[in-house]
Amino acid sequence: MDPQYYIGLEEKFGxxxxxxLDVVLHRGQGVWVWxxxxxxxxxxxxxxxxxxxxxxxPKIMNAMIEQSQKLTLTSRAFRxxxxxxxxxxxxxxxxxxKVLPMNSGAEAVETVIKAVxxxxxxxKGVAKDRAEIIVCENNFHGRTITIVGFSTDEHSRDGFGPxxxxxxxxxxxxxxxxxxxxxxxxxxxxxxxxxxxxGVIIPPPGYLKKAKSICEKNNVVLILxxxxxxxxxxxxxxxxxxxxxxxxxxxxxxxLSGGFYPISAVLSNKEVMDVLRPGEHGSTFGGNPLACAxxxxxxxxxxEENMIENAAVMGEYFLSKLAxxxxxxxxxxxxxxxxxxxxxxxxxxxxxxYCEALMAQGLLCKETHENIIRFAxxxxxxxxxxxxxxxxxxxxxxxx
Ligand SMILES: *Cc1c(COP(=O)(O)O)cnc(C)c1O
Numbered sequence: 282m283d284p285q286y287y288i289g290l291e292e293k294f295g296x297x298x299x300x301x302l303d304v305v306l307h308r309g310q311g312v313w314v315w316x317x318x319x320x321x322x323x324x325x326x327x328x329x330x331x332x333x334x335x336x337x338x339p340k341i342m343n344a345m346i347e348q349s350q351k352l353t354l355t356s357r358a359f360r361x362x363x364x365x366x367x368x369x370x371x372x373x374x375x376x377x378x379k380v381l382p383m384n385s386g387a388e389a390v391e392t393v394i395k396a397v398x399x400x401x402x403x404x405k406g407v408a409k410d411r412a413e414i415i416v417c418e419n420n421f422h423g424r425t426i427t428i429v430g431f432s433t434d435e436h437s438r439d440g441f442g443p444x445x446x447x448x449x450x451x452x453x454x455x456x457x458x459x460x461x462x463x464x465x466x467x468x469x470x471x472x473x474x475x476x477x478x479x480g481v482i483i484p485p486p487g488y489l490k491k492a493k494s495i496c497e498k499n500n501v502v503l504i505l506x507x508x509x510x511x512x513x514x515x516x517x518x519x520x521x522x523x524x525x526x527x528x529x530x531x532x533x534x535x536x537l538s539g540g541f542y543p544i545s546a547v548l549s550n551k552e553v554m555d556v557l558r559p560g561e562h563g564s565t566f567g568g569n570p571l572a573c574a575x576x577x578x579x580x581x582x583x584x585e586e587n588m589i590e591n592a593a594v595m596g597e598y599f600l601s602k603l604a605x606x607x608x609x610x611x612x613x614x615x616x617x618x619x620x621x622x623x624x625x626x627x628x629x630x631x632x633x634x635y636c637e638a639l640m641a642q643g644l645l646c647k648e649t650h651e652n653i654i655r656f657a658x659x660x661x662x663x664x665x666x667x668x669x670x671x672x673x674x675x676x677x678x679x680x681x
Contacts, residue, residue: 309336387423401468421478474520516593516618
């Protein structure tokens with residue numbers, strides 16, 4: 282079928298809240314996807330890291346089929362035989378005490394905001410409606426009104442006010458800014474271990490460790506948004522492990538289902554979660570047995586098939602190859618695990634042109650901001666596949 286046909290339908294009937302590359306995908310397997318004309322591409326975005334396990338992983342697919350033939354949704358008015366097992370498996374894997382399941386990443390963020398505010402009033406003793414949460418410049422935590430309200434990206438905010446009060450914004454990677462921003466009303470500090478949407482921004486070494494000790498000292502809850510960095514992407518199960526810490530609250534989503542089904546979760550180490558009582562928070566689909574069965578298998582294959590170690594080893598290899606590209610317009614090549622980026626100096630027409638040229642060569646990537654290309658293939662990628670990608674990347678990015 283002609284891709285223009287599908288593109289036309291999207292343009293005519295769909296809201297224009299995205300600007301996708303004009304490739305119409307039809308099928309996927311592992312790191313590969315095929316368009317409606319049968320052309321094959323390597324996926325170097327992985328749906329913003331929701332496809333860590335590779336497209337259409339057969340074991341996750343089986344779990345999805347099997348569970349959907351038994352039971353899909355009960356609502357939380359009743360219990361189901363998958364939810365408790367998922368809780369237990371996540372807690373054992375991540376050393377957490379409590380889990381709260383939601384659907385999208387943004388919902389997990391909203392959940393955690395509610396939980397830490399309530400904790401602030403009930404446990405810390407903050408006066409009514411005074412709770413303050415500290416976040417970072419250039420954060421990305423999702424798209425709800427509250428979340429875009431504390432974004433510093435004008436595109437995300439413009440025209441959507443009024444916003445939710447109670448947030449304070451500090452520079453990313455700056456622990457003295459954190460220290461001085463904390464007041465007696467501060468209930469939490471929420472941060473991404475590596476800022477993904479901002480363009481794979483890596484904080485100074487030891488940043489999270491220092492942040493953790495500042496939070497501890499001030500009775501402030503440390504929330505790590507690992508929706509993108511978590512579940513193997515950076516070469517560890519959770520990116521916090523690079524700093525040898527455990528956050529009080531951790532958000533995961535995206536790859537939690539390997540791309541099959543929306544599921545996110547708030548993981549709690551401290552008993553912050555205990556402040557939420559029946560009726561105070563919930564979601565019709567949150568914790569449904571289909572999502573739970575899919576997530577259980579998605580976590581299982583991540584571990585059993587050594588995808589996390591592979592991300593560490595292949596990430597290092599990919600990064601070293603990217604660093605060898607000869608192009609004087611490249612400002613920096615950086616990354617951790619398979620969360621990689623090439624940043625160009627401003628004013629050379631942007632990264633989008635490179636993404637379009639790479640697409641023509643069979644490689645799907647997406648620019649982030651004007652001047653950054655992110656490379657984040659599924660964690661199942663092999664050395665041969667990276668060599669295949671590098672041949673194309675070198676051809677497109679090399680400027681003598
Ligand atoms: C994608 C993302 C979110 C939002 O997740 P959605 O499922 O799109 O709502 C939140 N935080 C981070 C760090 C993300 O990368």
